[in-house]
Amino acid sequence: xxxxxxxTTLGICMVTLSVAHAETGIEINDAWVRSAPPSxxxxxxxxxxxxxxxxxxxxxxxxxxxxxxxxxxxxxMHNGMxxxxxxxxxxxxxxxxxxxxxxxxxxxxxxPVDVIAEGEQVHFNFSFDNGDKFSLMAEVKDGxxxxxxxxxxxx
Amino acid sequence: MFKxxxxxxxxxxxxxxxxxxxxxxxxxxxxxxxxxxSKGIPVMSPAIAVPxxxxxxxxxxxxxxxxxxxxxNLMFFGFTNCPDICPTTLTTMKQVKKRLAQQNFRYxxxxxxxxxxxxxxxxxxxxxxxxxxIALTGDKEEIDKLxxxxxxxxxxxxxxxxxxxLVNHYxxxxxIDPQGRLRxxxxxxHSVDKVADAITKLSNYYGN
Numbered sequence: 308x309x310x311x312x313x314x315t316t317l318g319i320c321m322v323t324l325s326v327a328h329a330e331t332g333i334e335i336n337d338a339w340v341r342s343a344p345p346s347x348x349x350x351x352x353x354x355x356x357x358x359x360x361x362x363x364x365x366x367x368x369x370x371x372x373x374x375x376x377x378x379x380x381x382x383x384m385h386n387g388m389x390x391x392x393x394x395x396x397x398x399x400x401x402x403x404x405x406x407x408x409x410x411x412x413x414x415x416x417x418x419p420v421d422v423i424a425e426g427e428q429v430h431f432n433f434s435f436d437n438g439d440k441f442s443l444m445a446e447v448k449d450g451x452x453x454x455x456x457x458x459x460x461x462x
Numbered sequence: 463m464f465k466x467x468x469x470x471x472x473x474x475x476x477x478x479x480x481x482x483x484x485x486x487x488x489x490x491x492x493x494x495x496x497x498x499x500s501k502g503i504p505v506m507s508p509a510i511a512v513p514x515x516x517x518x519x520x521x522x523x524x525x526x527x528x529x530x531x532x533x534x535n536l537m538f539f540g541f542t543n544c545p546d547i548c549p550t551t552l553t554t555m556k557q558v559k560k561r562l563a564q565q566n567f568r569y570x571x572x573x574x575x576x577x578x579x580x581x582x583x584x585x586x587x588x589x590x591x592x593x594x595x596i597a598l599t600g601d602k603e604e605i606d607k608l609x610x611x612x613x614x615x616x617x618x619x620x621x622x623x624x625x626x627x628l629v630n631h632y633x634x635x636x637x638i639d640p641q642g643r644l645r646x647x648x649x650x651x652h653s654v655d656k657v658a659d660a661i662t663k664l665s666n667y668y669g670n
Contacts, residue, residue, distance in 0.1 A: 341549055344590035346583065348625075349545040382546045388615055389547050389633040389650070409550040410651050416545070451557055454550065454654075 332360045332437050333399070338445035339453065340416065341409070342425040352377075352414035352429065352445055353407045353453070358399035360437065365398040368434040375418035377431070382410055391415070409454055423447055495667045502649035503660050509643035513611045517572070517600035520585035525598055527608070527642060534665045535568040535638040536648075536657070539614045541575035541629045542587045547650075551635065552591045557654045558661070559592060567661060572608070573599045574616045574629050612636060612644055637661060640670045 338354035358364050369377045379394040394412070399405055407413050416429070423429065428444040494507035516526045536555060540548035548571075555569050569592065573579035576599045584597035599605075609616065613632070620627030635657060637646040645668065648660050 341553075342590075343549065344542075344586050346586050348543055351545040351549070380546070384633075384650070385630075386615075387632055388617070388630045390619075390630045391546070391628055409546060409553075413546050449553065450550075451553055454553060454557075 332364055332439045333358055333433075333435055333441070335433065335441060335443060338431070338443055339450065340423070340429045340445045340447045341450045342423075342447050345422045345424075348418055350374075350416040350419065350423070351409070352416055352431070353409065353450075354414075354445065355404065355406050356399060357404045358402060361401050362437070363398050363400050364439070365396045365436045366433065367396070367436050369414065369431060371416065371429055371431050373420055373423060373429055374416045375420070378415045378417065379407075379412065380415040381412045409450060425449060492668070495664060497660065497663075501656065501660075503646055503656075504649075505646045505664070506644055509639055509641070509645045510611065512638060512642050512644060513607050515600075515604045515608045517598040517604060517608075518581055520581050520588050520597040522581045525596070530568070530570075530638050530642045531640060533566045533568055533640050533670075534661060535570055536661060537570040537572060537636040537638055538633075539572045539574050539609065539616070539631055539636075540633075541573055541631075542579050542583055543575065544629065547633050549591075551633065551650070551652055552595075554652045554654055554657060555595070555635070556592050558657045559594070561654065561658050562662065565662075565665070567665075569595045571595060571597045572605065573597070574605065574609070574614075574631055576600060576602055576605060577622070578625070613647075637664055639664075639668060 334357040336355045336357070338352065340350055340352045343350045366379065369379070371377055379397045381392045381394055383390055383392050405412060425447050427447045429447060431443050431445060433439075433441040433443070491508050494505050496505065497503040512527045512530060514527060516524055519525045536558070538551050538555065540551070542548070552571065559567070559569055571584070571588070573584065579599045581599060584599055588595045588597045608614075614636075616629055616631035618627055619630055633650045635648040635652060636644055637648065637660065639645040646660065646664055648657055
C-alpha cells in the first residue's frame with residue numbers, strides 16, 4: 308500500500324508532449340486535440356499510448372479541467388454506418404501500442420468549459436490501475452498535417 | 463399514291479428512331495469508369511437522379527437540389543455534434559479543395575440532425591472549415607427523401623429529446639455530376655489523395 312502510494316506520488320509528472328514510465332508502465336506520446344468551431348459541444352483528442360510492462364494495464368480515469376467529461380471512443384463501421392463505440396474500460400495488453408487517431412480510437416471531449424482555440428493547450432489527467440498517473444498537455448491544432456501523414460492507414 | 467408508301471415510311475421512321483435512341487443512350491451513358499475494387503469507390507451506372515428536394519443553406523437561403531447542376535459536387539452527410547468522423551471528413555474535403563483550387567467543384571455538408579443544426583450553427587461550422595462550403599439543413603422529411611434515394615442510412619442513438627444523443631450514419635462522400643445525378647460513392651477511410659483522385663478521374667471521364 309505504502310509502496311503503491313509512493314509510486315503514485317513519484318509518478319506524477321508533467322511535460323508538454325510526452326510522458327513516460329518507460330521501465331514500469333505507460334508511455335503517452337504525440338497528444339493533440341483537434342480544433343473546432345467556437346460553439347462546438349464536443350471535440351476529439353488523439354495520442355499514442357504504450358504499455359511497456361509485462362501486465363495488462365487499465366485506464367481508471369481521464370479528466371480535463373477544460374471539459375465536463377472525457378471518454379474513450381472508437382469510430383467503427385457497423386452495418387454500413389459509422390458508429391461511436393464507448394470503450395470502457397480501456398485496457399492495454401502487455402507491450403501494446405494503441406494509437407488514437409482520426410477515424411478510429413479517440414478521446415471524446417464533452418462540453419468544453421470555455422472556447423478552446425487553435426494553438427492553445429488542453430490539460431489531461433490520466434490514472435491507470437498500476438498506479439501510474441500522468442498530467443499532460445496536448446496542443447490544439449487543425450490536424451491536417453497529422454492526417455496527411457498516415458491518416459486513414461492501418462498499421 | 464401515298465398509301466403505297468405508308469408502310470415502308472413507318473418502318474423507316476421506326477428504324478431511324480431506334481438507331482437515334484441507341485446513339486443517344488450511348489452518348490449519355492458511356493462504359494462505366496471503374497476504380498480498383500480495393501479503393502472503395504463504387505461508380506453508379508446509370509447515374510441516379512437526385513430527388514427534387516429543397517433544403518436551407520447556412521445563409522438561410524433556400525437550396526433546391528436543382529442548384530447542384532452545372533458543376534461536380536462532393537456531398538457528405540453528418541452532424542455538427544460529431545467529434546471524430548465529421549470533422550475528419552470536413553478537414554479532408556478542405557484539403558481536397560485547396561489542392562484542386564482551379565477546379566470549380568462544390569463541397570456540400572448535409573446535416574442529419576436538423577433539430578440541433580440550424581442555419582446559424584451550420585454557418586459557424588462552415589466559417590471554421592471553409593466558408594465556401596455549402597451546408598444544408600431543413601425539414602427532416604425533406605432530408606429523408608434525399609437520404610433514401612442516395613442510400614444514406616442513419617439512426618439516432620440516445621435520447622433525442624435531450625441534448626445528448628448521437629447520429630450513427632453512412633460516412634461515404636457522394637459524388638454528384640453536373641446533371642444533378644449521383645455518380646459515385648467514395649467510401650471511408652478518406653485520404654486527401656483518394657478523394658482528389660476520385661473526383662478528378664470522374665469529372666475528366668464523364669465531363670460536364
